Amino acid sequence: MRAVVLHSHGGPEVLTIEEVADPVPGPDEVVVRIAATALNRADLLQRMGLYADPRGLAQEIPGLEFAGTVESVGERSRMWRVGDRVMGIEAGGAYAQRIATHERQLLAVPADIELVDAAAIPEVFLTAWDALVLQGGLTSGRWALVHAGASGVGTAAIQIAKAIGARVAVTVSAGKAALCRELGADLVLQRSPHDWLADATAAVGAGFDTVLDVIGGEEVDRNLQAVAPKGTIVQVGLMGGGRTQVNVGLLLTKRAHWVGTTLRTRPIEEKAAVTRKFAAEMLPLFGTGALRPVIDCRFPFEQIGEAHRLMESNANAGKIVIEMP
Amino acid sequence: MRAVVLHSHGGPEVLTIEEVADPVPGPDEVVVRIAATALNRADLLQRMGLYADPRGLAQEIPGLEFAGTVESVGERSRMWRVGDRVMGIEAGGAYAQRIATHERQLLAVPADIELVDAAAIPEVFLTAWDALVLQGGLTSGRWALVHAGASGVGTAAIQIAKAIGARVAVTVSAGKAALCRELGADLVLQRSPHDWLADATAAVGAGFDTVLDVIGGEEVDRNLQAVAPKGTIVQVGLMGGGRTQVNVGLLLTKRAHWVGTTLRTRPIEEKAAVTRKFAAEMLPLFGTGALRPVIDCRFPFEQIGEAHRLMESNANAGKIVIEMP
Numbered sequence: 064m065r066a067v068v069l070h071s072h073g074g075p076e077v078l079t080i081e082e083v084a085d086p087v088p089g090p091d092e093v094v095v096r097i098a099a100t101a102l103n104r105a106d107l108l109q110r111m112g113l114y115a116d117p118r119g120l121a122q123e124i125p126g127l128e129f130a131g132t133v134e135s136v137g138e139r140s141r142m143w144r145v146g147d148r149v150m151g152i153e154a155g156g157a158y159a160q161r162i163a164t165h166e167r168q169l170l171a172v173p174a175d176i177e178l179v180d181a182a183a184i185p186e187v188f189l190t191a192w193d194a195l196v197l198q199g200g201l202t203s204g205r206w207a208l209v210h211a212g213a214s215g216v217g218t219a220a221i222q223i224a225k226a227i228g229a230r231v232a233v234t235v236s237a238g239k240a241a242l243c244r245e246l247g248a249d250l251v252l253q254r255s256p257h258d259w260l261a262d263a264t265a266a267v268g269a270g271f272d273t274v275l276d277v278i279g280g281e282e283v284d285r286n287l288q289a290v291a292p293k294g295t296i297v298q299v300g301l302m303g304g305g306r307t308q309v310n311v312g313l314l315l316t317k318r319a320h321w322v323g324t325t326l327r328t329r330p331i332e333e334k335a336a337v338t339r340k341f342a343a344e345m346l347p348l349f350g351t352g353a354l355r356p357v358i359d360c361r362f363p364f365e366q367i368g369e370a371h372r373l374m375e376s377n378a379n380a381g382k383i384v385i386e387m388p
Numbered sequence: 389m390r391a392v393v394l395h396s397h398g399g400p401e402v403l404t405i406e407e408v409a410d411p412v413p414g415p416d417e418v419v420v421r422i423a424a425t426a427l428n429r430a431d432l433l434q435r436m437g438l439y440a441d442p443r444g445l446a447q448e449i450p451g452l453e454f455a456g457t458v459e460s461v462g463e464r465s466r467m468w469r470v471g472d473r474v475m476g477i478e479a480g481g482a483y484a485q486r487i488a489t490h491e492r493q494l495l496a497v498p499a500d501i502e503l504v505d506a507a508a509i510p511e512v513f514l515t516a517w518d519a520l521v522l523q524g525g526l527t528s529g530r531w532a533l534v535h536a537g538a539s540g541v542g543t544a545a546i547q548i549a550k551a552i553g554a555r556v557a558v559t560v561s562a563g564k565a566a567l568c569r570e571l572g573a574d575l576v577l578q579r580s581p582h583d584w585l586a587d588a589t590a591a592v593g594a595g596f597d598t599v600l601d602v603i604g605g606e607e608v609d610r611n612l613q614a615v616a617p618k619g620t621i622v623q624v625g626l627m628g629g630g631r632t633q634v635n636v637g638l639l640l641t642k643r644a645h646w647v648g649t650t651l652r653t654r655p656i657e658e659k660a661a662v663t664r665k666f667a668a669e670m671l672p673l674f675g676t677g678a679l680r681p682v683i684d685c686r687f688p689f690e691q692i693g694e695a696h697r698l699m700e701s702n703a704n705a706g707k708i709v710i711e712m713p
Contacts, residue, residue, distance in 0.1 A: 179604050239538035279636050298640050305637035314648035315623050321646040323639035 065388065066159035067367060069123040071110030075368035075375075078158075084120065086156075087164035088137040093148055093166050097131040099182035099361075100157040102374050102383040103215070104277075104300060105327065109155075110371065114263055115157035117328045121243070126157025127327065130172055130181035131387075140166045148172040151338070152185045154327050158367065160387055162382050169337035170342055173349035176356065182217070183356035183382035184349075190326055191220035192345050194297040194338055196227070199273035203228030208263065208271040210278045212248060213239035213380040216299065218357040221246040225343070226353040232267065234259050242380050246357070260285045269293060270317075280304035287313040287321075295320040308332055357381035364388055390713065391484035392692060394448040394574065397437030398694035400700075411481075413462040418491050420474055422456040424437040424507035424686075427699050427708040428540070429602075429625065430545040430652065434480075437695065441480035442653045451482025452652065452695035455497055455506035456712075465491045470563060473497040476663070478508045479652050483692065485712055492660035495667055498674035501681065508540070508681035508707035509674070515651055516545040516600065517670050518610035518662055519526075519622040521552070524598035525648050528553030533588065533602045533614055534685065535594040541624065543682035545600055546571040548670070551678040559584050567705045571682070585610045595619060595642075604632075605629035612638040620645040682706035689713055 066083045088094045109112035109125050116123060120224040130150035133143045143149060149169040156162050194216075195201040195209075202223060209220040212233025224231035225247040232250035233243045240251045250266050252259040262269070270291030276282055280303025286296045287310055296319065314321060326334070348354045359379035362370040363386055370383050413419045424659045433439035434450050441448060455475035456604070458468045468474060474494040481487050497506040520526040520534075526549060526578075534545040537558025541604045550572040557575035558568045575591050577584040577635035588596070595616030601607055605628025611621045612635055621644065639646060673679045684704035687695040688711055695708050 152538060161645065202440070283636060301637055301640060305640070306633065306635050310631050310632055311608060311623060311648070312626055314646065315626060315630070315650060317648060318650060318653070319648050321634070321639065323642060323644050325640060325643060328641070328643070 064160035065125045065364070067126070069110065069125060072110060075110070075371040077110060078171055078362065078368050078371065080367075083124070083159070085161055088135055088140070088163050090137045090139040091165055091167075092137045092163045093133055093140055093143050093149070093169060094135045094161055094163050095129060095131040095151070095169070096134040097157065097160055097162060097387045099127045099131075099179040099387060100126045100385045101128045101182045101186065101215075102370055103127050103186050104302065104374070104386065107371060107375060118154050120155070124159050126153075126155060126158045128157065128182060128186040129157040129162055130178050130184070131284050132178070134161065136166070140165045143169060148178055148181070150181045150185050152189060152326065152334075158385070165331060165335060168331075168338050170346060172339060173346065176349060179361065179384060180356050180358060183358050186326075187215035187219040187382065188223070188345060188354065188373045189337065189341055190299060191216050192223050192341060193326065194275050194324055195220055195223055195273055197337070197340075198324050199206050199275065199295045199297045201227070201229050201273040204231050205272035206267050206269075206272045206291070207231045209233045210254070210276050210282060211235070211302075212243040212251065214277065215357070215382045216275070216277055218242065218246055218381050221248045222354050226348050229368060232263055232271070236377065239380050242357070255281055255285070260289055263289055263355045273297065275299060278303040280307055283307045284309050287319070290317060290319050293319065297324070298323045359383055361386055389447070390689070391449050392451070393687055394435065397435060398434070400696040402435060403693050403696065405689065405692075408484070409448070411486055413460055413465070413488050415462045415464040416490055416492075417488045418458055418465055418468050418474070418494060418640060419460045419486055419488050420454060420476070422454045422461040422487060422712045424456075424504040424712060425451045425710045426456045426507045426511065426540075427695055427710065428452050429510050429627065429699070432696060432700060433539055438465055441481050441623055445480070446566065449481045449484050451478075451484065451571060453477045453507060453511040454482040455503050455509070457503070460628050467491040468494060473503055473506070474605055475506045475510050477514060477651065477659075478622035479584045483710070490656055490660060493663050494655075495663060495671060498671065501674060504686065504711055505683060507709050508683050511651075512540040512544040512707065513548070513670060513679065514662065514666055515624060516653065517548050517666060519624050519649055520548055520598055521601050522662070522665075523649050524600065524620045524622040525576050526552070526554050526598040530554050530597035531592050531595075531616070532556045533599045534558045535579070535601050536560070536627075537568040537576065539602065540682070540707045541600070541602055541650070543567065543571055543706050546573045547679050551673050552576060555589055557596070561702065564705050567682070580606055580610075585614055598622065600624060603625065603628040605632055608632045609634050612644070615642060617642045617643050618644065620647060624650070625647045643660040649675060686711055
């Protein structure tokens with residue numbers, strides 16, 4: 064099969080496509096013929112040598128999510144049949160025509176969603192839902208604050224918050240407010256250096272029950288000011304930097320929680336558990352129309368370097384999908 | 389009755405004893421004739437005007453804990469009888485001969501414990517147990533790290549950790565190691581500027597499941613290094629300062645939790661809930677000898693200023709108890 068194999072780390076030019084051996088399913092695994100994968104910020108870091116695949120495989124194929132059809136199943140696997148439309152996340156290996164994954168990490172692609180578009184679902188919807196609801200305790204009636212509202216995770220987070228009856232404010236960079244409003248955001252704030260905190264506090268005086276932050280850096284201290292008493296800040300990324308000055312006193316007096324989270328490094332049993340819970344609680348909402356993948360654009364596999372350049376420019380709103388040959 | 393009333397904030401000299409009106413029990417309240425109160429770090433802050441009683445009463449009487457006998461009960465109160473030996477915490481008002489408190493915030497004084505010694509129990513044992521177990525998730529088999537092991541909260545934390553089958557490391561300032569070892573600490577580390585982190589890592593390579601920190605300041609970043617993957621740092625105080633530089637990346641990659649907590653500002657229903665749970669899960673362990681109050685010294689009420697000076701000098705190990713006339 065064809066796959067991107069990293070032989071060195073650096074710019075988009077290191078993403079070279081070559082012929083590699085097809086994966087063979089383990090006893091509980093399924094091999095998926097990938098129709099499409101999608102980009103994540105973590106892919107850029109991995110390409111630059113800053114975020115290795117935690118499995119440390121001999122051959123480094125990036126790519127965290129995929130959608131496709133079941134091509135073969137392992138001897139103990141009973142959940143899926145050949146030809147089933149599936150999607151999922153993995154710790155790597157999705158920049159390829161085929162991937163082997165544990166059967167309990169797969170999700171059925173909702174009936175009304177095109178297979179290629181489904182590649183835009185798993186990583187951002189699982190991440191946003193796990194962060195907002197499972198880690199962050201968001202429920203109906205409560206207020207969420209989501210940074211980078213027009214990002215993949217941001218667009219998923221807005222929809223999830225609205226779907227469960229919560230209220231949601233987002234911060235966005237210039238030009239991306241309309242998409243967030245269209246997805247249902249109750250409050251759209253311009254991101255730093257604009258003083259979003261003053262605007263947020265004016266609108267939601269009691270503070271935010273759950274803060275979902277992919278930025279870090281200068282937003283960290285503002286998050287501690289924005290979070291409500293007994294609220295939770297969920298740190299999903301650090302695009303703006305990780306070493307920063309904070310006022311720990313706010314954490315104390317507010318009795319707030321600050322939680323770091325990542326899906327990629329979790330052991331198989333945790334990944335399977337969160338995937339099955341997502342299948343029960345979120346997947347049906349794609350059928351009702353409450354949730355939908357938000358796609359900025361599609362690239363053919365051969366132009367994956369161009370796709371990386373687009374994400375690096377921050378010009379996309381929603382997901383960048385890669386169609387496999 | 390006689391009580392310390394703060395008319396101004398400052399040094400120990402502002403702690404003047406005067407005659408004030410006796411409290412009258414509300415319908416669900418109990419009036420306790422106080423046999424003894426005990427000092428807490430928060431009292432020093434309050435005296436200096438840095439930590440006000442959250443109830444904002446007209447008359448400012450400090451004092452967060454007490455032990456004594458029930459003197460009268462409100463019309464709806466059914467839990468206690470006049471003469472019962474009780475102890476408890478309040479948001480203030482314990483530097484006095486009497487206090488009115490909600491009946492569900494009171495604990496029975498264990499049979500074998502002298503009433504005056506019981507005043508050393510409520511604040512530190514409730515704080516340490518709530519922080520380690522309820523907020524920090526400590527269980528049997530797991531490792532706790534407790535800063536200031538010879539402090540009131542520290543000595544309670546060591547005993548609680550051992551009583552539930554956990555393992556516990558403490559940091560201490562010079563000269564206080566023996567008390568911690570005697571209480572059962574598995575590992576006693578000299579506090580910063582000594583590099584306790586290197587010693588801790590050498591002994592407990594996988595990191596600490598629960599970190600209980602009353603210090604903050606320069607320990608904050610070391611806590612993030614010391615905590616185990618999926619572990620919890622519980623921030624109970626900030627004696628070393630609150631504004632500090634942290635490496636948020638460690639929170640993220642370890643999927644760690646950092647929780648701020650305080651008992652004093654909690655609403656009545658939360659205080660009652662944690663008190664009743666403590667009564668069920670911890671109080672019996674004073675009867676078995678697994679837990680005991682650790683008392684540095686007793687002062688008569690008239691010398692409460694001297695008692696504050698002792699705590700400010702950091703010379704005490706365990707609690708400073710004040711006997712009421």
